[in-house]
Amino acid sequence: MDLYQTLTEMWPSLWPTLAAIGVILAFVPVLGLYMTFIERKLAAYVQDRIGPNRVGPFGLFQAIADGIKIFLKEQIIPDHVYTFIYFVAPTISLMTAMFALVVMPFGPVPVDYQEGFRFVVAPGIDIGILFMFAISSLSAYGIILGGWASNNKYSLYGAIRSCAQFISYEIPLGLSIIGVIAISGSLNLEKIVAAQGGSIWDWNVFWQPLAFIVFFTSALAETNRLPFDLPECEQELVGGFHTEYGGIKFVLFFLAEYTHIVTVSFLTALLFLGGWHFPGLTGPVDGSLGGMLLRTFVLVAKVGGVVAFIMLLRWALPRFRFDQLMGLAWKGLIPLGLINLVLVAIVLTLELPKHLLAGTALLLFVAAVFSSYQLQRSMNQTVNARALNNGVRGVSA
Amino acid sequence: MTTKREKTVKWGEEPKIGWVEAMYLPAVMSGVATAVRHAFSGKPMTRQYPDVEPEIPPNYRGVHRLNRDEAGRVKCVACYMCQTACPANCIEIIAAPAPKDDPHWKDRDKYPATFTIDELRCIYCGMCEEACPVDAIELTSIYDLTGLSREEMVFDKEKLLSVFDKTVQSGKDPVRTNRGVLGPASEEAQSAKQGPPPPGRGRHG
Numbered sequence: 001m002d003l004y005q006t007l008t009e010m011w012p013s014l015w016p017t018l019a020a021i022g023v024i025l026a027f028v029p030v031l032g033l034y035m036t037f038i039e040r041k042l043a044a045y046v047q048d049r050i051g052p053n054r055v056g057p058f059g060l061f062q063a064i065a066d067g068i069k070i071f072l073k074e075q076i077i078p079d080h081v082y083t084f085i086y087f088v089a090p091t092i093s094l095m096t097a098m099f100a101l102v103v104m105p106f107g108p109v110p111v112d113y114q115e116g117f118r119f120v121v122a123p124g125i126d127i128g129i130l131f132m133f134a135i136s137s138l139s140a141y142g143i144i145l146g147g148w149a150s151n152n153k154y155s156l157y158g159a160i161r162s163c164a165q166f167i168s169y170e171i172p173l174g175l176s177i178i179g180v181i182a183i184s185g186s187l188n189l190e191k192i193v194a195a196q197g198g199s200i201w202d203w204n205v206f207w208q209p210l211a212f213i214v215f216f217t218s219a220l221a222e223t224n225r226l227p228f229d230l231p232e233c234e235q236e237l238v239g240g241f242h243t244e245y246g247g248i249k250f251v252l253f254f255l256a257e258y259t260h261i262v263t264v265s266f267l268t269a270l271l272f273l274g275g276w277h278f279p280g281l282t283g284p285v286d287g288s289l290g291g292m293l294l295r296t297f298v299l300v301a302k303v304g305g306v307v308a309f310i311m312l313l314r315w316a317l318p319r320f321r322f323d324q325l326m327g328l329a330w331k332g333l334i335p336l337g338l339i340n341l342v343l344v345a346i347v348l349t350l351e352l353p354k355h356l357l358a359g360t361a362l363l364l365f366v367a368a369v370f371s372s373y374q375l376q377r378s379m380n381q382t383v384n385a386r387a388l389n390n391g392v393r394g395v396s397a
Numbered sequence: 398m399t400t401k402r403e404k405t406v407k408w409g410e411e412p413k414i415g416w417v418e419a420m421y422l423p424a425v426m427s428g429v430a431t432a433v434r435h436a437f438s439g440k441p442m443t444r445q446y447p448d449v450e451p452e453i454p455p456n457y458r459g460v461h462r463l464n465r466d467e468a469g470r471v472k473c474v475a476c477y478m479c480q481t482a483c484p485a486n487c488i489e490i491i492a493a494p495a496p497k498d499d500p501h502w503k504d505r506d507k508y509p510a511t512f513t514i515d516e517l518r519c520i521y522c523g524m525c526e527e528a529c530p531v532d533a534i535e536l537t538s539i540y541d542l543t544g545l546s547r548e549e550m551v552f553d554k555e556k557l558l559s560v561f562d563k564t565v566q567s568g569k570d571p572v573r574t575n576r577g578v579l580g581p582a583s584e585e586a587q588s589a590k591q592g593p594p595p596p597g598r599g600r601h602g
């Protein structure tokens with residue numbers, strides 16, 4: 001059998017995949033560029049400024065101008081870098097970020113995958129979300145290699161931070177979605193969305209608020225966004241892991257970061273916010289064009305909302321200190337994730353009504369914070385008493 | 398909590414956090430609310446600079462000008478006060494006796510043959526105009542000084558006089574301006590001819 005024959009036979013199942021890949025490849029860079037624009041505009045509005053408004057109406061072509069400028073920039077390769085790794089690192093970063101989009105439905109996908117175009121590159125992957133987490137964690141390699149290859153203290157320090165951050169936040173991230181998976185009974189993203197297809201109260205966020213909080217916080221940390229952007233905090237580390245990168249290589253890192261944000265927003269929308277479902281737009285996906293478009297719009301609107309929220313958070317919160325960052329993961333999010341997991345297990349095993357979860361989870365959250373707060377206080381008092389004996393200044397209660 | 402501390406040392410206290418704040422989420426949400434409120438306030442503070450020029454206060458210290466007297470001559474009497482006072486050493490004057498046979502100059506003794514200010518070295522401190530006894534040199538509110546070469550930025554007498562003409566035309570006189578008689582050093586000669594200077598015109602008036 002020659003290649004041509006194989007291709008013609010595979011064509012009916014091949015072209016939707018190719019089309020979906022094409023869509024992703026075309027949209028990711030444009031999206032990345034325009035997200036920088038939107039972010040700049042949003043930042044400007046939050047800070048009572050106007051933002052970019054010189055290129056085109058409302059500055060809309062600013063993103064394109066930026067893109068052209070950065071492509072035409074001189075390629076500077078510092079003398080002291082490990083050249084091979086230096087070039088590979090940004091590529092790995094973007095590649096893994098794009099790879100994660102393979103199982104991501106960016107529009108409604110029916111659970112019975114019929115022929116024709118579908119809004120996902122690889123539909124029906126039964127380990128979809130596992131795949132996604134596994135791949136997107138690999139993007140840490142891009143950062144670490146980039147920091148290492150730069151042969152620069154600041155870059156390396158940024159890389160080390162990001163390494164530690166990734167390791168810590170993978171755990172609560174995983175813990176938080178186990179509850180969702182347990183109730184949906186599938187790792188398949190399309191099925192998880194389909195499980196939220198009833199009324200609005202079926203959305204995971206309403207009966208797993210704790211999981212949502214844990215997930216969103218750790219996901220933010222995974223994207224290296226403020227308030228968790230320690231790997232690249234300008235004040236301490238110059239530019240962090242991309243200090244030595246410029247021009248197109250920097251853009252690759254940059255695109256990777258924004259792709260991550262998109263991925264995280266999609267995941268949030270799909271796992272917790274009901275995916276393409278909306279009051280009045282429930283039930284299984286039908287094949288009609290109008291329904292498809294409407295659902296795509298709903299999903300994209302939700303994702304846009306999450307992205308906007310992430311961008312707003314950047315201007316609302318100060319950056320964490322590194323020990324606080326680690327403390328939040330290990331002392332805050334991981335115990336909370338475990339508590340949530342136990343709750344879900346109890347509810348599922350005893351077959352209690354699942355909406356019981358929401359109230360109990362939130363109650364437990366408050367109780368956990370309260371008790372740990374009191375514990376911290378009493379511990380500080382002990383420390384201070386000891387400090388008083390030694391004549392040094394203690395920590396304040 | 399009490400700790401032993403030295404009297405002379407001022408300790409900053411860490412702000413106390415209640416357990417509600419220890420939950421983070423309310424604080425995060427109020428932060429986001431502030432951000433959103435600003436985003437929708439619709440009152441940007443931006444000044445669209447090249448399109449809308451700012452109102453520069455008339456006591457601003459910008460580019461220098463050399464004032465002219467009533468006869469249109471350079472008011473400067475080449476006394477070197479400004480050059481001496483200048484902390485940046487950027488004024489250079491070459492004095493010459495005024496051409497006595499020229500009827501236009503017959504009431505003046507001395508005038509600057511050349512007068513240059515290196516605007517790149519200048520720190521715009523205003524000492525020169527403070528020092529000048531006849532208010533011949535002044536700093537204007539022209540702030541957008543640009544040039545393509547260093548030589549271009551060394552202003553000579555003609556250029557400094559043209560700055561005067563420009564500011565007078567556009568009505569952007571510095572508030573310190575006297576633009577009348579030559580000042581205390583020449584007041585006697587002036588008042589002999591014209592009577593006392595009109596009151597309320599500048600700091601000597």
Ligand code: SF4
Pocket residue numbers: 479482483484485486487488514518519520521522523524525526
């Ligand atoms: S403003 Fe100051 S530095 Fe500039 S010329 Fe006058 S005295 Fe010199």
Ligand code: SF4
Pocket residue numbers: 472473474475476477478479480490525528529530531532533534
């Ligand atoms: S102080 Fe005034 S009069 Fe004297 S040289 Fe300078 S500008 Fe001329």
